[in-house]
Amino acid sequence: MNQTISLLVENKSGVLARIAGLFSARGYNIESLSVAKTDDPTLSHITMVVNLEPRVVAHLLKLLDKMIDVISVANLSDGKTVERELVLLKVRVDPSQRMEILKEAELFRARVIDVGSDSYIFEATGDTEKIEAFIELFRKYEIEEVARTGAVAMARGLTSPHRVTATGGSS
Amino acid sequence: MRMKGAQIFVECLLRENVEVIFGIPGGVVLSIYDQLYDAPIKHVLMRHEQAAAHAADGYARASGKVGVCLATSGPGATNLVTGIVTAHMDSVPLVVFTGNVPTHLIGNDAFQEADIVGITRPCTKHNYLVRRTEDLPRIIKEAFYIASTGRPGPVLVDMPKDLLLSDAEFSYPETVSLRGYRPVVEADPHQIEAAARALMEAQRPVVYAGGGIITSGASAELLEVAELAEIPVTTTLMGIGGFPTVHRLSLGMLGMHGTWYANTAISHADLLFAIGVRFDDRVTGKLEEFAADAKKIHVEIDPSEINKNVPVDLPILGDAKLVLQQLKPHLVKMRAEMPPEWHRERRAWLDQIEQWKREHPLCYDDDDEVIKPQRLIEEIARVTQGDAIISVDVGQHQMWAAQFYRFKRPRTWLSSSGLGAMGFGFPAAIGAQMARPDQLVVAIVGDGGFQMTMQELATVAEHRLPIKVVIVNNAYLGMVRQWQQIFFNGRYSAVDLSLSPDFARLAEAFGIVGYRVTRPAALADTIKEAFSIPGPVVLDVHVAPEENVYPMVPPGASIKEMIEGQYKSPKTFQLT
Numbered sequence A: 001m002n003q004t005i006s007l008l009v010e011n012k013s014g015v016l017a018r019i020a021g022l023f024s025a026r027g028y029n030i031e032s033l034s035v036a037k038t039d040d041p042t043l044s045h046i047t048m049v050v051n052l053e054p055r056v057v058a059h060l061l062k063l064l065d066k067m068i069d070v071i072s073v074a075n076l077s078d079g080k081t082v083e084r085e086l087v088l089l090k091v092r093v094d095p096s097q098r099m100e101i102l103k104e105a106e107l108f109r110a111r112v113i114d115v116g117s118d119s120y121i122f123e124a125t126g127d128t129e130k131i132e133a134f135i136e137l138f139r140k141y142e143i144e145e146v147a148r149t150g151a152v153a154m155a156r157g158l159t160s161p162h163r164v165t166a167t168g169g170s171s
Numbered sequence B: 001m002r003m004k005g006a007q008i009f010v011e012c013l014l015r016e017n018v019e020v021i022f023g024i025p026g027g028v029v030l031s032i033y034d035q036l037y038d039a040p041i042k043h044v045l046m047r048h049e050q051a052a053a054h055a056a057d058g059y060a061r062a063s064g065k066v067g068v069c070l071a072t073s074g075p076g077a078t079n080l081v082t083g084i085v086t087a088h089m090d091s092v093p094l095v096v097f098t099g100n101v102p103t104h105l106i107g108n109d110a111f112q113e114a115d116i117v118g119i120t121r122p123c124t125k126h127n128y129l130v131r132r133t134e135d136l137p138r139i140i141k142e143a144f145y146i147a148s149t150g151r152p153g154p155v156l157v158d159m160p161k162d163l164l165l166s167d168a169e170f171s172y173p174e175t176v177s178l179r180g181y182r183p184v185v186e187a188d189p190h191q192i193e194a195a196a197r198a199l200m201e202a203q204r205p206v207v208y209a210g211g212g213i214i215t216s217g218a219s220a221e222l223l224e225v226a227e228l229a230e231i232p233v234t235t236t237l238m239g240i241g242g243f244p245t246v247h248r249l250s251l252g253m254l255g256m257h258g259t260w261y262a263n264t265a266i267s268h269a270d271l272l273f274a275i276g277v278r279f280d281d282r283v284t285g286k287l288e289e290f291a292a293d294a295k296k297i298h299v300e301i302d303p304s305e306i307n308k309n310v311p312v313d314l315p316i317l318g319d320a321k322l323v324l325q326q327l328k329p330h331l332v333k334m335r336a337e338m339p340p341e342w343h344r345e346r347r348a349w350l351d352q353i354e355q356w357k358r359e360h361p362l363c364y365d366d367d368d369e370v371i372k373p374q375r376l377i378e379e380i381a382r383v384t385q386g387d388a389i390i391s392v393d394v395g396q397h398q399m400w401a402a403q404f405y406r407f408k409r410p411r412t413w414l415s416s417s418g419l420g421a422m423g424f425g426f427p428a429a430i431g432a433q434m435a436r437p438d439q440l441v442v443a444i445v446g447d448g449g450f451q452m453t454m455q456e457l458a459t460v461a462e463h464r465l466p467i468k469v470v471i472v473n474n475a476y477l478g479m480v481r482q483w484q485q486i487f488f489n490g491r492y493s494a495v496d497l498s499l500s501p502d503f504a505r506l507a508e509a510f511g512i513v514g515y516r517v518t519r520p521a522a523l524a525d526t527i528k529e530a531f532s533i534p535g536p537v538v539l540d541v542h543v544a545p546e547e548n549v550y551p552m553v554p555p556g557a558s559i560k561e562m563i564e565g566q567y568k569s570p571k572t573f574q575l576t
Helices: A015-024 A054-066 A095-107 A128-138 B005-015 B027-036 B049-063 B075-079 B081-089 B116-123 B133-148 B161-165 B189-201 B211-216 B219-229 B260-268 B320-337 B340-359 B373-384 B396-404 B425-435 B447-463 B478-487 B503-509 B520-532
Strands: A002-010 A030-037 A043-051 A070-075 A081-092 A111-115 A119-126 A142-148 A152-155 B002-004 B020-023 B042-045 B067-071 B094-100 B126-129 B154-160 B167-169 B205-209 B233-235 B250-253 B271-275 B295-300 B314-317 B363-365 B389-392 B441-446 B468-473 B513-517 B537-542 B570-572
Touching (some): A015 A030, A015 A054, A043 A152, A054 A070, A081 A128, A095 A111, A128 A142, B005 B027, B005 B133, B005 B167, B020 B425, B027 B094, B042 B425, B042 B447, B049 B067, B049 B075, B049 B081, B049 B094, B049 B447, B067 B075, B075 B081, B075 B116, B081 B094, B081 B154, B094 B133, B094 B161, B126 B133, B133 B154, B154 B161, B189 B219, B189 B271, B189 B295, B189 B314, B189 B320, B205 B219, B211 B219, B211 B320, B250 B260, B250 B396, B260 B340, B271 B320, B373 B441, B373 B468, B373 B520, B389 B425, B396 B441, B396 B468, B396 B478, B425 B441, B441 B447, B447 B503, B468 B520, B503 B537, B513 B520
Parallel strands (some): B020 B042, B020 B067, B067 B094, B233 B250, B271 B295, B389 B441, B441 B468, B468 B537, B513 B537
Antiparallel strands (some): A002 A070, A030 A043, A081 A142, A111 A119, B002 B167, B363 B570
16 A cells, blocks of 8 residues: 655755665665755655555654654655645657647646647646546557656645754754 | 864864774875874774774773774775674664765775765664765764764764865864754653553563663663562563673573573563563564563663564653663552552562572583583683673574673673674674773683684784683584574584684784683683783683583574473572
8 A cells, every 4th residue: 555755854965865775675665756855955855655564654654763864754644635746748649639639638737848740748747646547548649758756745734744843962 | 273184083082082992094094093193092903894893892882982993995994894783783882984085086986995875874873974074073973972872873974085184173063953863761751650550560570671771771770670569580682781690580581592481481471571672583583472461561762663573562762771760769659559469479470480490490411521611601600700791702602601601780791682793702802891991801702703803812912901712612603503403404514613723822823821621620720710810811612512502492483482401410500
């Protein structure tokens, strides 16, 4: 079962390797991963989707939380979250199909961001199911390339699982 | 004040009150060694970097302070790795410094380059690649803080050569500010009260204590709590010394080669008070049957250890010493209120344990012709009166020492317990002797493990360290031979060490007094004589080659299923 993990981490070199190593050392695959800095440039927000038992994820979250460069961790798999990903899909178009393809893309609120003489690039956002359905629909045409961001997720409302407290310990 | 990076490095170590570092110089750390030439820090030149890491580890285990080691880039750094993993598995505070090639060559496959930060990422508590000279003081301050607080562990600091040669303004930070690191120390008072109640109300409670007792300095508190609540105590391999071996409430060690009565008490317990432990597979055997009837309380400083292997009923996040201190007033109050039946019930449980101790003691068949390894440990215990620091290697001798030595105090037992790294015992003894120059340090090693780091005889000779090395020489890789005998029909594959050197003469080649003992009759006097020599001694003791360690829980079996030794006229280990 897919689980979405959200991490707030130091925006430094080596942090992602440390986190990824926790999974690879156990032979676990990461289904999707998205990393970028937050409004505070010293922090990065990581969203990971993994397909693991909830018990395993609970243990991994503790191990992640232990890392010095990981500031806070959360499991966003309880449904009280919003999740989005973005896909770029390049499709080969035959002049006779142009109108039909555009109409179908519209059903998914996908936007055309590049028009070539025999191709379109669409941009679509949505939850993972919507993205999968969008790609599925276009399989009847000739898909040239698909690039997905992986999910980014956030808890609904003002209850953020990531509360950054000022400082840690001192000696 | 502006200083060169190498000078900043030495200044930082002085601010951290580092007295001894263990290391080997090399190309990229020459500037550091130039500073060390006249710095008030003792540098111990080891003969292999693995031994430098183990020595720093032994120093830390014996003293409770942070151990420090230093190596050059590439092979110097990679040779440290076994020692780093050992410290990581056993939660030993180390700060490990490595030089690296100049910043502009990193990633270029330069001469003696290795990605030591990448290599040690999964086996350190934290590690750093220093990018600017001015960051050195902050990073070193953080390294010592991280290594020594919370659940301790090794921290590696990798320093490119150019940063050590360039100037920066030096000021040592007063405090550490790490927003992602807040070790928990004090436990929730409600959980403490619940635990105290559970301890008093249980009918068959057992304390299962581990390395956390040693790390937090909680052995006095453990003794108090055990006596107040009248609860028998078993320790893990890491917990040895945390509770006196000889005590009416002592069950000795539990687990694969634990005592019959410790494992049996665990299996009959209705309450398990686990403190500073991690339910390791060598302790629990088959997980589902480990203390299956017991309610479990787990006191632990590292949240990721709670519910990792065994679901617990009452987790208590906190430092072992503080938790025991918090528990004590509750136990005092509750004990005073307990009815007479409580004392009778507790007496019945302790009587049951006494009976198990009498019926299934640790024992062996003594022999007049050949030295039994258990007898050797007993003789060492007799001569040292349990006051020595015992540094062991890994294998059969380690288990016999754990079983048959009489420990009185914490930090007198040094053992690579989690990783089980052969070659640990001798260099760890060097570190321990450096930390405790006035205490008798005995390295009890096997003939196999000793040959993995015996080059350090040169280090011992150079510093005239009065370490007593006792080689429990059975001319085999003994533990492997035991497993081949029991699980592989006695097909002894690649375990014969009968062509080892004459260790006594080898010692003499290093200028160290060597003894070779083969007859039981000579054993006691030789140990006494050897241990009275003020300098280093190597004692090569030839023991029964095919003696096995018992009891033994086969791997994967329940700890109820112990194989016991078959003895004709057993000499029993007297717990008095």
